[in-house]
Amino acid sequence: MTAPLPRVLLRAVATLCASLLVLALVLPVGTLVATAGAAGVLSAFAERDVLQSLAITIAGATIATLLAVAGGTPLAYVLARTPFRGRAVVEALLELPLVIPHPVIGMALLLAMGRNSALGAALAPVGLSIVNSPVGIVVAMLVVSAPLYILGAREAIARVDARLESVARTLGDDRWRAVRRITLPMARNGLVNSATAMWARSTSEFGAIVLVAYHPRVASVLAYDRYVTYGLPAALPVAAALVCVALGVLALVRMARRAERA
Amino acid sequence: MIRIASLVARVPGFALQADAFTVPAGAVAVVTGPTGAGKTTLLETIAGVRPISAGTITLADRDVTTLPPEARDVGLVYQSAWLFPHLPVRGNIAYGARSEAVVRELVETLHLDPLLGKPVETLSGGERQLVAIARALARQPRTLLLDEPFAAMDSALRNAMRVAVLGWASAHGATTMLVTHDGAEAALPAAVQLRVERGVVSVTR
Numbered sequence: 001m002t003a004p005l006p007r008v009l010l011r012a013v014a015t016l017c018a019s020l021l022v023l024a025l026v027l028p029v030g031t032l033v034a035t036a037g038a039a040g041v042l043s044a045f046a047e048r049d050v051l052q053s054l055a056i057t058i059a060g061a062t063i064a065t066l067l068a069v070a071g072g073t074p075l076a077y078v079l080a081r082t083p084f085r086g087r088a089v090v091e092a093l094l095e096l097p098l099v100i101p102h103p104v105i106g107m108a109l110l111l112a113m114g115r116n117s118a119l120g121a122a123l124a125p126v127g128l129s130i131v132n133s134p135v136g137i138v139v140a141m142l143v144v145s146a147p148l149y150i151l152g153a154r155e156a157i158a159r160v161d162a163r164l165e166s167v168a169r170t171l172g173d174d175r176w177r178a179v180r181r182i183t184l185p186m187a188r189n190g191l192v193n194s195a196t197a198m199w200a201r202s203t204s205e206f207g208a209i210v211l212v213a214y215h216p217r218v219a220s221v222l223a224y225d226r227y228v229t230y231g232l233p234a235a236l237p238v239a240a241a242l243v244c245v246a247l248g249v250l251a252l253v254r255m256a257r258r259a260e261r262a
Numbered sequence: 263m264i265r266i267a268s269l270v271a272r273v274p275g276f277a278l279q280a281d282a283f284t285v286p287a288g289a290v291a292v293v294t295g296p297t298g299a300g301k302t303t304l305l306e307t308i309a310g311v312r313p314i315s316a317g318t319i320t321l322a323d324r325d326v327t328t329l330p331p332e333a334r335d336v337g338l339v340y341q342s343a344w345l346f347p348h349l350p351v352r353g354n355i356a357y358g359a360r361s362e363a364v365v366r367e368l369v370e371t372l373h374l375d376p377l378l379g380k381p382v383e384t385l386s387g388g389e390r391q392l393v394a395i396a397r398a399l400a401r402q403p404r405t406l407l408l409d410e411p412f413a414a415m416d417s418a419l420r421n422a423m424r425v426a427v428l429g430w431a432s433a434h435g436a437t438t439m440l441v442t443h444d445g446a447e448a449a450l451p452a453a454v455q456l457r458v459e460r461g462v463v464s465v466t467r
Contacts, residue, residue, distance in 0.1 A: 161344070163311075163340065163344050164344055164346060166306070166309070166311035166331065166338070167338060167340070167344050167346075167397075168346075168357070168358075169310075169311060169330065169331035169332050170309050170310075170311065170331045170332070170334075170336050170337060170338040170358075170398070170401075170403075171332075171337075171357050171358025171397065171398075171401055172332050172358040172401065173332055173358070174330065174332050175330070182346060182348075185348050186346075186347065186348055
């Protein structure tokens, strides 16, 4: 029996739209890597500047993600579990970096924490400065990407029914122990996904970092620098290398998750 | 012993009120009332997992009104069991157990041996309730709060488990509060009969 025509048509249109969307996502990145070629990518990995920028990018994103996990998980828990006056305001503030253009966030960071700000002046005597420093890179990554983790973690925690914690508490757990033994293990997949999304977003951050810390150059800034200084062909290997590293890390995370499920 | 005085607990939509009642130590109180009347809320306030606005709760001669659930020495069994899905059956039963010996005793008493290695998502509704009961009993609480704990079991198993669980509670000196819609359970020779209607708890016996 054949499906009625409208359904067949609908399926064809949906397939076409989905295919076009996938193509739009894959084509530019695929073209970039193909144009750079294996030799180009390998040559980029042999360059000291490139390796240094990749190391700074990965280290910065990892530190920013760890900071977000450490500080953001309790916040996500409170947002998921505790109704309080002003919660909607806090959530809106957390979503703000996701909708503000990232160069604007860079400007805001310079104003709030730059050399001429009160905070910048207070941190200067202890040798901390966000301008052109690894600290600035981590701060920019954190501000831009932490909302991805916190909001994702909030959803993951909210999906764990609070009554499970209640039962655990009648079985002798205090609140923290119940969270550690019940809520966090059950929310783990969502937390890991959120942290991965934040890490990936941090490695690709450009707009805020380029204003706050042009040096030391993260991979995205290095690719941009090569592009504006020497043109597209010079920037391609660096850009392709960055894509390869990101793909490699995402593949590793997925494989680890699959191995854990098996 | 469970003693409630001037209890008020506000939840969205309604307020639970109980003027005063006492369930003697080691006795059974049966709680009946229509769906949504506040029976589960009553158990949750006694367990301390739901805050109260006024009143006092005394369990086993201790005023526990301001104590957190973990300090009240209560066992709470929900109708929908709320087993921990990331733990196997044995992990659930042993979660808050006082000892390995009590886990073994309960596994034997409630005939749970065939279920021990199973993931909880493979259990039937009745099996889930049995595991939830065992998990609460393994803590050996002085106060046992049961919210329709046998509702998902067939009548033969329900009767057998009711006898086993109430017998176990009696042997361990636990004061029990049993919420039920079942006629046979409602007619139990309980020390106290409570009726909850639209959030108001009244003593009918």
